[in-house]
Amino acid sequence: MGTSTLQVIDVTRRFGSGATEVTAVRGVSLNIDPGEVVLIMGPSGSGKTTLLMMLGALLKPTEGTIRLNGQVISDLDEGQLPVVRLRQFGFVFQDFNLLSALTALENVALVAGLAGRKNGQARQKAQELLVQLGLGERLGFLPEKLSGGEKQRVAIARALVNDPAILFADEPTANLDSKIGHEIMRLLRAIAKEQGRSVVIVSHDQRIKDIADRVLWLEDGEFKEMTTMVTDPVCGMSVEKEKAAAQLEWNGSLYYFCSRGCRSEFLEQQQAEANAGAGHPKPVSEPDPAG
Amino acid sequence: MTRLALRNLFQSRARLAISVGGVALALMLILALDAVLGWIERRVTAYIDASQADIWVSQEGVRNMHMASSSFSSSLATGVARVAGVESVTPILYLTNVVEAGAERTVAYVIGLPDGARAGMPWIIRSGRANPGRDGAVIDQGIAEASGIGLGDTVEILGEEFEVVGLSGGTGSLTNSIAFISGRDFADLLANPRVASYLLVRLGPGASAREVARRIEAQVRGVTAQTREEFAAQERRVVRDMSTDLMAIMNLVGFLIGLAVMSLTVYTATLGRRSEYGVLKALGARNRDLYLTVGVQALVSVALGLVVGLTFTLALAQIMPLLSSNMGLELRLQALGKAGAAALLFAGAAALLPIRQIRELDPALVFRRK
Numbered sequence: 001m002g003t004s005t006l007q008v009i010d011v012t013r014r015f016g017s018g019a020t021e022v023t024a025v026r027g028v029s030l031n032i033d034p035g036e037v038v039l040i041m042g043p044s045g046s047g048k049t050t051l052l053m054m055l056g057a058l059l060k061p062t063e064g065t066i067r068l069n070g071q072v073i074s075d076l077d078e079g080q081l082p083v084v085r086l087r088q089f090g091f092v093f094q095d096f097n098l099l100s101a102l103t104a105l106e107n108v109a110l111v112a113g114l115a116g117r118k119n120g121q122a123r124q125k126a127q128e129l130l131v132q133l134g135l136g137e138r139l140g141f142l143p144e145k146l147s148g149g150e151k152q153r154v155a156i157a158r159a160l161v162n163d164p165a166i167l168f169a170d171e172p173t174a175n176l177d178s179k180i181g182h183e184i185m186r187l188l189r190a191i192a193k194e195q196g197r198s199v200v201i202v203s204h205d206q207r208i209k210d211i212a213d214r215v216l217w218l219e220d221g222e223f224k225e226m227t228t229m230v231t232d233p234v235c236g237m238s239v240e241k242e243k244a245a246a247q248l249e250w251n252g253s254l255y256y257f258c259s260r261g262c263r264s265e266f267l268e269q270q271q272a273e274a275n276a277g278a279g280h281p282k283p284v285s286e287p288d289p290a291g
Numbered sequence: 292m293t294r295l296a297l298r299n300l301f302q303s304r305a306r307l308a309i310s311v312g313g314v315a316l317a318l319m320l321i322l323a324l325d326a327v328l329g330w331i332e333r334r335v336t337a338y339i340d341a342s343q344a345d346i347w348v349s350q351e352g353v354r355n356m357h358m359a360s361s362s363f364s365s366s367l368a369t370g371v372a373r374v375a376g377v378e379s380v381t382p383i384l385y386l387t388n389v390v391e392a393g394a395e396r397t398v399a400y401v402i403g404l405p406d407g408a409r410a411g412m413p414w415i416i417r418s419g420r421a422n423p424g425r426d427g428a429v430i431d432q433g434i435a436e437a438s439g440i441g442l443g444d445t446v447e448i449l450g451e452e453f454e455v456v457g458l459s460g461g462t463g464s465l466t467n468s469i470a471f472i473s474g475r476d477f478a479d480l481l482a483n484p485r486v487a488s489y490l491l492v493r494l495g496p497g498a499s500a501r502e503v504a505r506r507i508e509a510q511v512r513g514v515t516a517q518t519r520e521e522f523a524a525q526e527r528r529v530v531r532d533m534s535t536d537l538m539a540i541m542n543l544v545g546f547l548i549g550l551a552v553m554s555l556t557v558y559t560a561t562l563g564r565r566s567e568y569g570v571l572k573a574l575g576a577r578n579r580d581l582y583l584t585v586g587v588q589a590l591v592s593v594a595l596g597l598v599v600g601l602t603f604t605l606a607l608a609q610i611m612p613l614l615s616s617n618m619g620l621e622l623r624l625q626a627l628g629k630a631g632a633a634a635l636l637f638a639g640a641a642a643l644l645p646i647r648q649i650r651e652l653d654p655a656l657v658f659r660r661k
Contacts (some may be wrong), residue, residue: 035411036637053655056573058573058654058655058657082572082575082576082577083575084575085573085574085575086574086575086576087575089575091574091657093570093657097566097570097657098565099295099567099570099571100302100567101295101298101299101302102294102295102298106294106298110292110294110295111574111575113292114292114571114574114575114576114580115575149467158574
């Protein structure tokens with residue numbers, strides 16, 4: 001069984017049936033340890049969100065097993081799952097998803113109240129967390145009066161209020177500028193390291209890789225090796241080195257592209273910048289489009 | 292969750308106003324209609340209630356005045372007067388007819404009073420005198436005002452002209468009024484001086500109305516004797532029976548309006564916060580927590596609607612008599628109970644659809660991009 005907080009064993013999720021059947025996640029296995037920050041990346045439609053929903057007990061796998069602290073949660077019925085989500089998991093969403101009618105304090109206290117804390121205790125706990133996250137001056141503010149970074153910190157406080165074992169963050173920096181996004185990621189890492197909670201992040205954001213203990217690449221519903229992944233300098237997409245649609249050597253560096261269009265765009269940009277004639281592009285080893 | 296329900300409710304002020312307004316309107320319709328009927332019922336029996344008669348004696352089998360005809364020999368009064376416990380007997384004549392005052396024609400209960408009547412006289416006199424006397428008439432002040440006539444003017448009753456000698460109060464209603472003439476004039480018009488419609492019996496000290504009524508029926512043949520309360524209750528029952536269908540239809544209309552408004556507003560309020568309910572589900576809220584939120588919103592909306600509806604109805608009850616002495620509202624406790632029950636039904640029914648919505652809501656929708 002090991003000491004992993006979450007064990008994912010050969011999990012598959014299919015949608016539809018017959019001719020319309022789609023396999024979103026295929027035979028994925030994964031162990032997440034206490035205090036570990038795991039980043040799951042992959043192109044759109046790769047199955048990241050489906051996997052996250054299964055890990056967060058929001059969706060049942062078609063096959064396979066998910067264990068939380070040794071207990072199988074993938075077999076629990078719908079009536080038992082809310083308690084697991086409420087007490088063991090914390091969620092941080094791309095759109096923050098705060099309740100618009102409630103203040104920052106009430107948003108956090110509500111979730112503590114759902115877990116059975118008395119009103120006074122819930123508010124006390126919520127206040128402590130918000131103060132810790134630097135929102136002591138914003139307790140009575142409605143979400144509409146908060147900045148994006150503040151909203152995300154309220155969402156993190158809400159995710160933490162019931163002392164969960166795992167935090168799931170779905171594109172937590174997508175609606176934040178880079179500075180605030182980086183702060184949020186450092187905060188999530190600090191939570192993992194200082195409080196021993198596991199953090200699972202699904203994101204397209206390459207910058208998050210810096211704070212992750214482990215980066216997993218999901219494509220076509222399966223994990224792939226991350227060591228061969230490189231970033232297209234134009235569109236920012238991760239591409240496998242060996243399968244890159246185009247490459248280009250420029251000023252002594254080798255660049256990989258997801259498409260010929262990106263390569264052309266890159267080339268045009270560089271040539272425009274090098275109008276003085278300093279650079280000499282030298283295309284190399286363009287793969288056969290058919291291959 | 293109660294806090295969330297209240298915050299959600301009061302955050303959308305326009306929606307709340309529509310919801311509360313709709314419920315208030317519906318409940319006001321129910322309350323006001325009942326109050327109008329309550330007032331009519333009271334006015335219908337106003338003459339009976341104020342007659343000072345302890346017992347009403349009528350032709351055998353006749354138990355009320357409205358849409359009824361009672362006629363017997365006035366000599367029966369002598370027999371009734373002999374019954375133990377009876378102090379006085381006042382025979383009156385009664386017909387439903389038209390009073391023509393100026394250009395106005397109004398339906399009226401025409402009462403013929405004997406000289407020296409001990410009961411059945413007009414009980415409030417605004418001006419003039421209470422006893423009509425020969426060729427005189429006492430009519431309702433509201434009718435006189437509406438017709439533009441006053442004391443000394445002429446009105447036509449039962450086809451004959453009478454001089455207005457008194458203006459009475461409390462004798463008009465939306466549908467009719469009471470006019471008093473002398474019993475002798477009335478008998479002349481009937482061409483039968485020895486007839487009476489009702490005998491108004493007053494009792495001596497300590498006599499039981501119910502007991503004396505029983506004795507009258509036992510000792511005087513061809514009459515029905517009822518206490519004043521029984522006679523008034525029969526009168527009210529007739530009015531109520533006549534208005535039952537109307538009441539049922541109007542109550543149904545009020546109920547449907549309230550239900551439609553409440554259902555729509557609670558449904559749209561839930562629909563508008565669908566994603567938030569999804570978030571709560573994803574975070575671990577159970578369905579029953581969310582049902583509570585919807586239920587509280589619906590209940591508070593109808594409670595506010597009930598308060599507003601009641602307030603407006605009470606205000607209307609104050610304003611109506613100022614507009615006309617022949618209009619009024621009488622709020623009854625049973626109507627409040629009915630409106631309260633309707634309000635609870637609104638809340639329950641209005642919450643059903645949103646509860647179903649919530650039950651079927653997939654918490655995973657929080658991961659779907661907006």
